[in-house]
Amino acid sequence: MTDALTKMLATRDWLLADGATGTNLFNMGLQSGDAPELWNADAPDKIRALYRGAVDAGSDLFLTNTFGGNASRLTLHDAQSRVQDLNRLGAELGREVADASGRQVIVAGSMGPTGEIMAPLGSLTHDLAVEMFHEQAEGLKAGGADVLWVETISAPEEYKAAAEAAKLADMPWCGTMSFDTAGRTMMGLTSAAMVQMVGKLAHQPLAFGANCGVGASDLLRTALGFTEAGATLPIIAKGNAGIPKYVDGHIHYDGTPDLMADYAVLARDCGARIIGGCCGTMPEHLRAMRAALETRAAGPRPDLDTIKSRIGGFSSEVDGTEADSPDTPARRGNRRRREV
Amino acid sequence: MSDEEEIILSDLSDDELVEQMMDDLYDGMREEIEEAVGILLERGWTPYDILTKALVAGMTIVGHDFRDGILFVPEVLLAANAMKGGMAILKPLLVETGAPRMGKMVIGTVKGDIHDIGKNLVAMMMEGAGFEVVDMGINNPVEAYLETLESEQPDILGMSALLTTTMPYMKVVIDALNAKGMRDDYIVLVGGAPLNEEFGRAIGADAYCRDAAVAVETAKTLVARKHNQMSAG
Numbered sequence: 405m406t407d408a409l410t411k412m413l414a415t416r417d418w419l420l421a422d423g424a425t426g427t428n429l430f431n432m433g434l435q436s437g438d439a440p441e442l443w444n445a446d447a448p449d450k451i452r453a454l455y456r457g458a459v460d461a462g463s464d465l466f467l468t469n470t471f472g473g474n475a476s477r478l479t480l481h482d483a484q485s486r487v488q489d490l491n492r493l494g495a496e497l498g499r500e501v502a503d504a505s506g507r508q509v510i511v512a513g514s515m516g517p518t519g520e521i522m523a524p525l526g527s528l529t530h531d532l533a534v535e536m537f538h539e540q541a542e543g544l545k546a547g548g549a550d551v552l553w554v555e556t557i558s559a560p561e562e563y564k565a566a567a568e569a570a571k572l573a574d575m576p577w578c579g580t581m582s583f584d585t586a587g588r589t590m591m592g593l594t595s596a597a598m599v600q601m602v603g604k605l606a607h608q609p610l611a612f613g614a615n616c617g618v619g620a621s622d623l624l625r626t627a628l629g630f631t632e633a634g635a636t637l638p639i640i641a642k643g644n645a646g647i648p649k650y651v652d653g654h655i656h657y658d659g660t661p662d663l664m665a666d667y668a669v670l671a672r673d674c675g676a677r678i679i680g681g682c683c684g685t686m687p688e689h690l691r692a693m694r695a696a697l698e699t700r701a702a703g704p705r706p707d708l709d710t711i712k713s714r715i716g717g718f719s720s721e722v723d724g725t726e727a728d729s730p731d732t733p734a735r736r737g738n739r740r741r742r743e744v
Numbered sequence: 745m746s747d748e749e750e751i752i753l754s755d756l757s758d759d760e761l762v763e764q765m766m767d768d769l770y771d772g773m774r775e776e777i778e779e780a781v782g783i784l785l786e787r788g789w790t791p792y793d794i795l796t797k798a799l800v801a802g803m804t805i806v807g808h809d810f811r812d813g814i815l816f817v818p819e820v821l822l823a824a825n826a827m828k829g830g831m832a833i834l835k836p837l838l839v840e841t842g843a844p845r846m847g848k849m850v851i852g853t854v855k856g857d858i859h860d861i862g863k864n865l866v867a868m869m870m871e872g873a874g875f876e877v878v879d880m881g882i883n884n885p886v887e888a889y890l891e892t893l894e895s896e897q898p899d900i901l902g903m904s905a906l907l908t909t910t911m912p913y914m915k916v917v918i919d920a921l922n923a924k925g926m927r928d929d930y931i932v933l934v935g936g937a938p939l940n941e942e943f944g945r946a947i948g949a950d951a952y953c954r955d956a957a958v959a960v961e962t963a964k965t966l967v968a969r970k971h972n973q974m975s976a977g
Contacts, residue, residue, distance in 0.1 A: 649943065735815070
């Protein structure tokens with residue numbers, strides 16, 4: 405049986421994903437430091453409202469409120485024994501909202517990073533990471549998620565562990581990484597290296613890409629890097645609505661709906677097929693993005709200067725994909741291990 | 745193919761050895777760093793000179809290349825681990841010899857945030873720069889910060905958050921410091937992926953530090969400024 409996302413991708417050129425989860429929940433009264441996932445059980449109406457915000461704004465796909473729903477993260481709130489329940493509830497509420505929408509909407513079960521560094525550099529073993537992701541995946545599956553949605557990953561090892569967990573849960577999946585450090589992930593992975601890494605996975609994702617990071621311009625550069633590297637799977641672009649500012653006791657992202665509308669059509673021109681926002685992206689941004697994708701014609705593949713002039717500058721000169729560029733800074737030599 | 749040349753550390757002159765240590769730190773070679781620290785001690789170097797002229801100097805290069813997007817977290821963790829090996833030997837000797845202190849920092853990730861990769865990097869780089877660091881770990885409520893500040897009396901408080909949902913908590917801590925009249929006793933540095941300078945200013949921190957290398961530079965500058973102000977006042 406073909407899954408719902410594959411079917412939708414077969415009939416549509418682009419899909420609109422959702423926007424922010426954390427930013428929206430703050431506006432509903434979530435206190436800083438509290439676990440959003442607990443609201444799946446304690447404040448289900450607010451989670452329904454979160455999901456409806458995206459669906460009513462025209463999203464074809466939205467993520468469940470389960471980003472931090474792995475045992476490693478929930479331990480902080482002494483809720484590590486509730487992994488399956490909180491994920492199942494998050495997906496069930498999503499299923500309910502999607503099915504009541506009167507059109508086809510995909511429920512994507514969000515799975516964020518464990519927050520730990522994987523061995524050998526850190527202490528989290530591959531097996532334990534797979535086990536934690538698998539536990540979460542089973543909860544999301546039981547709650548009726550159409551697809552697993554691994555996001556904001558920095559380490560290729562963690563991405564691979566999540567892929568294995570999706571396989572164990574017998575679920576289709578998508579996976580995005582966060583390119584927030586000089587155009588690479590925190591662990592130094594470039595967009596081109598991600599394409600290679602994804603290509604070698606035994607359990608292929610339905611789509612892959614980038615989310616969060618440092619603003620919309622950087623994310624578009626990363627999307628260009630994916631296509632440049634010969635990506636064949638559909639590409640996901642979920643960028644932040646600008647950068648965070650602290651206004652009147654609240655976090656506010658400075659990207660306007662107009663900017664995000666521009667970002668959405670540029671993301672499509674960069675080759676992305678699943679387009680959404682991340683932190684700071686509210687329903688009004690999604691509405692503007694939907695309208696822009698529906699009314700504006702597809703354009704040529706933009707170059708970096710076009711992105712810069714329309715969305716804003718980049719956080720770094722280079723992003724590691726321009727190997728021969730004189731701008732690419734060189735690593736110091738390994739004199740001890742020199743080879744001749 | 746590889747015509748690898750085995751380098752005998754004890755055969756090197758002091759200058760060559762220090763340069764080699766910088767390369768070994770860069771490459772994260774802990775055993776070699778430990779060995780080299782031992783050699784310099786045998787040659788009569790003071791623990792303080794080994795710390796500043798070899799380890800701190802080497803970690804400064806690592807910090808700069810991290811800041812410039814040449815090295816990334818995995819390489820920096822390896823380098824910091826190598827430095828820790830050298831520091832473990834030097835630490836007791838530094839105390840014995842009454843070496844000058846750079847300053848002291850209390851650092852912790854705020855309540856609700858499990859992410860400690862960035863915080864650990866800052867702690868390691870600060871130690872690499874000669875600061876004394878008290879690491880409070882993750883998920884710290886405001887009470888824990890206040891308690892630790894009172895008991896440790898540091899020069900600097902460092903706070904880290906990686907999530908949109910946890911970064912406002914830094915403001916909660918700074919507000920509590922203000923309410924208790926303790927805010928001006930400490931230099932407050934904040935950091936974490938979603939933050940920026942404007943955010944740091946808006947919540948009342950002394951500085952936002954983009955990465956661990958910037959944190960070290962900022963800490964040095966602000967501690968020196970504080971000392972100047974104190975001696976001028």
